[in-house]
Amino acid sequence: GAVVSQHPSRVICKSGTSVKIECRSLDFQATTMFWYRQFPKQSLMLMATSNEGSKATYEQGVEKDKFLINHASLTLSTLTVTSAHPEDSSFYICSAQGPRGGYTFGSGTRLTVV
Amino acid sequence: GEDVEQSLFLSVREGDSSVINCTYTDSSSTYLYWYKQEPGAGLQLLTYIFSNMDMKQDQRLTVLLNKKDKHLSLRIADTQTGDSAIYFCAPGGGGSQGNLIFGKGTKLSVKP
Numbered sequence: 001g002a003v004v005s006q007h008p009s010r011v012i013c014k015s016g017t018s019v020k021i022e023c024r025s026l027d028f029q030a031t032t033m034f035w036y037r038q039f040p041k042q043s044l045m046l047m048a049t050s051n052e053g054s055k056a057t058y059e060q061g062v063e064k065d066k067f068l069i070n071h072a073s074l075t076l077s078t079l080t081v082t083s084a085h086p087e088d089s090s091f092y093i094c095s096a097q098g099p100r101g102g103y104t105f106g107s108g109t110r111l112t113v114v
Numbered sequence: 115g116e117d118v119e120q121s122l123f124l125s126v127r128e129g130d131s132s133v134i135n136c137t138y139t140d141s142s143s144t145y146l147y148w149y150k151q152e153p154g155a156g157l158q159l160l161t162y163i164f165s166n167m168d169m170k171q172d173q174r175l176t177v178l179l180n181k182k183d184k185h186l187s188l189r190i191a192d193t194q195t196g197d198s199a200i201y202f203c204a205p206g207g208g209g210s211q212g213n214l215i216f217g218k219g220t221k222l223s224v225k226p
Contacts, residue, residue, distance in 0.1 A: 034156050038206075038214055044149075046156035059156075093214070095157070103151055103200060105216040 002028050004096045006106025013084055013113055021079045021109045023094035029074035030096035034103075035067075038091040047092075050077050084113040118217035120203060125223045132190040134220045136203035139184060143205035146179060147214065148188045152199045160188070160201075190222075198224045 003026040013019050023033055032051050036044040048064075050056040050071035058064045066088075068080040077096075081088050093108040117139045126132045138146075144165050149157040163170045163177045163186075170177045176189040186203050200221045206214035 032154065036157070044157060044159070044204075044214060049156060091214075093216075095216075097154075102221070103202075103219060108214075 002096075002098050002102065002104040004030075004094065004104045004106045006094055006109055008109060009107060010110045011112070013111070015085055015113055016083055018080055018082045019084055019111060021081075021092055021094075021111075023077045023079070023096065023106050025075045025096045025098070025104070028096075028098045030077070030098060031074065032097040033071060033077040034095040034097075035069060035077075035079050036093045036095065038093065038108075044093070047079075081111065084111070086113045089113045118203060118205065118215050120201075120217045120220045122218060123221050123223070125225065126193050127225050128193060128195055130193055132188075132193045132197070132222055132224075134188045134190075134201050134203075134222065136186040136188075136217065137184055138186065138203070138205045138215070140205055140215065141181075141184065145206050146177075146186050147204045147206060148175075148177065148186075149202045149204060150199045151202065151219070157202065193222075193224050195224045195226060198222055 005024045007022045035047045038044050047062045048056045048058045050069045052071045052074050056069035071077040089112050094106045095103050119137045147162040148160045150160050151157050161172050161175050174191045178187045200219040202219045204214040204216050
């Protein structure tokens with residue numbers, strides 16, 4: 001079945017540095033990918049929707065210059081957290097939409113900014 | 115690791131009740147969520163239940179939780195064509211960070 005690989009699963013970085021999170025669809029082409037953020041013990045928040053070859057659509061309140069999303073190919077989308085701060089520490093998860101409309105989630109990335 | 119299982123498809127007639135089932139393995143989950151995803155859109159939180167509850171009703175939605183069997187269900191009463199979507203259950207809140215774990219989702223088709 002459809003598999004989405006998200007990497008890294010866990011990352012610790014220093015405040016002020018940037019972190020890139022990759023989301024790959026391994027056996028299908030993902031026309032659309034979604035990026036979510038989950039604060040501890042809370043539900044998901046949609047950050048942005050990315051379509052291959054075009055700019056991502058960000059949800060209200062999400063800073064596009066801080067959370068850079070690149071959907072360079074039909075199998076890869078990346079989320080870069082720039083100039084990370086401790087308040088960016090969170091669980092980030094991607095979801096990829098396949099050609100038949102189904103959705104597959106990555107396993108998530110736990111980001112800790114120290 | 116954590117595993118979440120759902121049936122992939124469910125088809126019902128308009129006006130009938132729909133029941134979407136989910137089984138999970140992480141017994142430490144404290145919140146269990148149901149999300150809906152329509153074509154091309156992001157996840158929409160439908161409802162959630164705390165692990166110390168066995169039932170929650172919210173208008174047309176009823177969530178049943180059998181913690182012993184690690185079984186969660188979502189019942190939609192008087193299903194409408196607008197309910198056609200993919201439904202995900204997501205146990206969460208367990209472990210040290212409370213990450214959500216998603217299954218493959220159940221595609222609900224509502225026939226007129």
